[in-house]
Amino acid sequence: xxxxxxxxxxxxxxxxxxxxxxxxxxxxxxxxxxxxxxxxxxxxxxxxxxxxxxxxxxxxxxxxxxxxxxxxxxxxxxxxxxxxxxxxxxxxxxxxxxxxxxxxxxxxxxxxxxxxxxxxxxxxxxxxxxxxxxxxxxxxxxxxxxxxxxxxxxxxxxxxxxxxxxxxxxxxxxxxxxxxxxxxxxxxxxxxxxxxxxxxxxxxxxxxxxxxxxxxxxxxxxxxxxxxxxxxxxxxxxxxxxxxxxxxxxxxxxxxxxxxxxxxxxxxxxxxxxxxxxxxxxxxxxxxxxxxxxxxxxxxxxxxxxxxxxxxxxxxxxxxxxxxxxxxxxxxxxxxxxxxxxxxxxxxxxxxxxxxxxxxxxxxxxxxxxxxxxxxxxxxxxxxxxxxxxxxxxxxxxxxxxxxxxxxxxxxxxxxxxxxxxxxxxxxxxxxxxxxxxxxxxxxxxxxxxxxxxxxxxxxxxxxxxxxxxxxxxxxxxxxxxxxxxxxxxxxxxxxxxxxxxxxxxxxxxxxxxxxxxxxxxxxxxxxxxxxxx
Numbered sequence: 209x210x211x212x213x214x215x216x217x218x219x220x221x222x223x224x225x226x227x228x229x230x231x232x233x234x235x236x237x238x239x240x241x242x243x244x245x246x247x248x249x250x251x252x253x254x255x256x257x258x259x260x261x262x263x264x265x266x267x268x269x270x271x272x273x274x275x276x277x278x279x280x281x282x283x284x285x286x287x288x289x290x291x292x293x294x295x296x297x298x299x300x301x302x303x304x305x306x307x308x309x310x311x312x313x314x315x316x317x318x319x320x321x322x323x324x325x326x327x328x329x330x331x332x333x334x335x336x337x338x339x340x341x342x343x344x345x346x347x348x349x350x351x352x353x354x355x356x357x358x359x360x361x362x363x364x365x366x367x368x369x370x371x372x373x374x375x376x377x378x379x380x381x382x383x384x385x386x387x388x389x390x391x392x393x394x395x396x397x398x399x400x401x402x403x404x405x406x407x408x409x410x411x412x413x414x415x416x417x418x419x420x421x422x423x424x425x426x427x428x429x430x431x432x433x434x435x436x437x438x439x440x441x442x443x444x445x446x447x448x449x450x451x452x453x454x455x456x457x458x459x460x461x462x463x464x465x466x467x468x469x470x471x472x473x474x475x476x477x478x479x480x481x482x483x484x485x486x487x488x489x490x491x492x493x494x495x496x497x498x499x500x501x502x503x504x505x506x507x508x509x510x511x512x513x514x515x516x517x518x519x520x521x522x523x524x525x526x527x528x529x530x531x532x533x534x535x536x537x538x539x540x541x542x543x544x545x546x547x548x549x550x551x552x553x554x555x556x557x558x559x560x561x562x563x564x565x566x567x568x569x570x571x572x573x574x575x576x577x578x579x580x581x582x583x584x585x586x587x588x589x590x591x592x593x594x595x596x597x598x599x600x601x602x603x604x605x606x607x608x609x610x611x612x613x614x615x616x617x618x619x620x621x622x623x624x625x626x627x628x629x630x631x632x633x634x635x636x637x638x639x640x641x642x643x644x645x646x647x648x649x650x651x652x653x654x655x656x657x658x659x660x661x662x663x664x665x666x667x668x669x670x671x672x673x674x675x676x677x678x679x680x681x682x683x684x685x686x687x688x689x690x691x692x693x694x695x696x697x698x699x700x701x702x703x704x705x706x707x708x709x710x711x712x713x714x715x716x717x718x719x720x721x722x723x724x725x726x727x728x729x730x731x732x733x734x735x736x737x738x739x740x741x742x
Contacts, residue, residue: 213367214351214367215240215335215366215367215368215369216233216238216240216368216369216370216528217233217238217241217369217371217372217524218240218241218242218243218352218354218366218372219240219241219242219243219372220243220371220372220373220374220375221244221373221374221375221376221379221496221498222242222246222325222374223321223374224317224320224510224513224514225374225513225516226242226244226374227321227325227328228266228269228513228517228518229374229516229517229520230242230324230328230334231328232268232517232522234331234333234334235269236521236522236525237333238333238524238525239334240335241334241335241337241366241368242328242334242335242337243340243342243366244340245339245340247338247339247359248338249318249322250318251318252472253316253472255315255509256314256316256317256430256507257314257507257510257511258314258514259311259313259507259508259511259591260305260306260307260308260309260310260311260591261514261515261594261612262511262514263279263309263310264308264615264629264707265514265518267627267629268518268634271324272627274323275315275320278315278316278319278431279313279431280313280314280315281310281312281314281413282300282310282312282314282428282507283300283413283414284590285415285416285590286415286416286417287416288416288419289419289573289578290421290570291574295419295574295578296586297586299588299589300312301589301590301591304686304687306612306614306615306692307612308614308627308628308688309615311590311591312507312590312591314429314430314431314434315430316430316432337356337358339358340357340358340359341356341380342354342355342380342384343355343356343357343363344384345371345381345384345492347489347492351368351491352368352369352371352492353365354366354371369491370491370492370493371492372493372494372495373492373493373494373495374517376496377497379494379497379499381494381498382484382498385492385494387494387499388484388485389483389485389501390482390483390485391481391482392483392556394479394481394503394552395478395480395481396440396441396503396563397441397476397477397478398439398476398477398479399438399440399441399450399456399474399475400438400474400475400477401436401437401460401473401474402436402472403434403435403437403470404433404435404469404470404472405469406469406470408433410465410468411429411435414429415428417561419561419562419564419574421565421566421567421570423442424562424563425438425439425440425463426439427463434472435469437463437464439459439460440563441476447476447478450476451474453474457471479503479504479559480503481501481502481503481552481555482500482501483548484498486541487499487540487544487545488537488538488540493537495513495516495517495520496512496516496517497509497513499516500548502551502552502555503552503556503559505555505558505559505562506558506590508551512547512551516540519540519543520537520540522706523536523539523540526730531659531660531661531730532730532731533730535731536729536730536731539601542599542600543597543600543601546595546598546599547595547597547598554593596610596611597708598610601726602708602710606711606712607698607712608698608701608709608711608712609709609710610709612707612708613701613703613707613708614688614692615627615628615688616628616667616684616687616689617685617688618673618682618683619682619684620682621673628667631680631682632663632665633663634705635660635663636660636661636704636705636726637664637702637703638657638662638701638702638703638719639665639666639689639700639703640665640666640667640699640700640701641667641689641693641698641700642668642699643679643681646666646700648700648716650716652724653719653723658678660730665679665682666679666682667681667684668681668683668684669683669684670683671683696712698712698713698714699713699714699715700712700714702719702722702726710722710726711725711726
């Protein structure tokens, strides 16, 4: 194949992050190219955990039903000290679930990737080039030329308005741009062993962290028959020799009876903590492992990449259709980089707890953590370690700005019970608790909102779900939204397409001021606050 094709966005890398990102973009009708060096999906699991924010993103691309059948609950983690007794624990967040999904789940990565690719194949405005590698890229004022090479050795060029590198830790895109990685000081060798059990009920349904200086390890029960162990290599152990099949079995026997297990995959990894210096170079962006790598001890590696995809997709769509200026794209790094830095810091902290090799230090750790746990000082809800947005496209100093918007279950007009996002477009939304609060929008606010494609939604505690005069009224069935609004003393909230809150409002003046601020910050086509309604 030869020649040049013109796309809105070209994505390099078709792993789970690239596939999520492609699906998110496709919802906006954009013309997309995906380039992937491998011929097919890697058929063994790597990531094994997803949180409720990531599951909500899968839902947003039409895979809610698939994920419901594919995941298993992550029932928390128990950290066991030197004596084998509990020193620290994480419990699942109790229901009702604020985002409409269980807070943490396990999944089988190849199955999820296939579902994402199958979904993306439904879009007619997209091309996927497998067994194709990036060769070079060149940026012009308004386009990027991406030169790629097929398996047969043919070179051809894809031209796109933007290019996004989702091409993993050894990213061609990052290296071609010369972007460095900041070392966040974590570097350990661990073995990951995925097994299939013939006796699914044999082990506990929760994870265990074996904080043993003699051999630290982790146990994670996956969906169905999948059971995973992560085992730390000790100083002086050769990573290559450690991965030999007989040694894998020997190490595994230190944690469990292996008579019911078949080893599906074992691999020795160097767990890193790295953060890219720059996430954007003009019209080229990086996301996922291409720009950050985190130790796995908070289960956030893939989740972080999915957040990247969710953050950038709607911003690119708004800029490409003229509803926002190019400066909006700078908020991607502003929002995501500190968030990832915070998550990595927590993952490192937990990794240091689990992986302590000094018996004296481990004994002191056990005493300290056990005291914190028994006194109630220890945080036991894992999601509390995932921060809100601290800056970027959010209303500064607004109490709700940067928090994730809740997702109640609501009754649709046809009487069916649905998750809220299923009834919304991937656009901005003003959501209120009463019709009166919706009427606070000024004529100017409403005009700009309509130009932006924003939605207006009233979520009521009782009554009938209807749509009238461009306003959807939905009746919630679980109290998640009404309780959240009361708790935060808000009557209206401006929600971004990625379901982060731009601002909450208690009265008409607050709502209109925040809406004006949002429109000005987007900086797209000239907005007139005196423009009459159509």
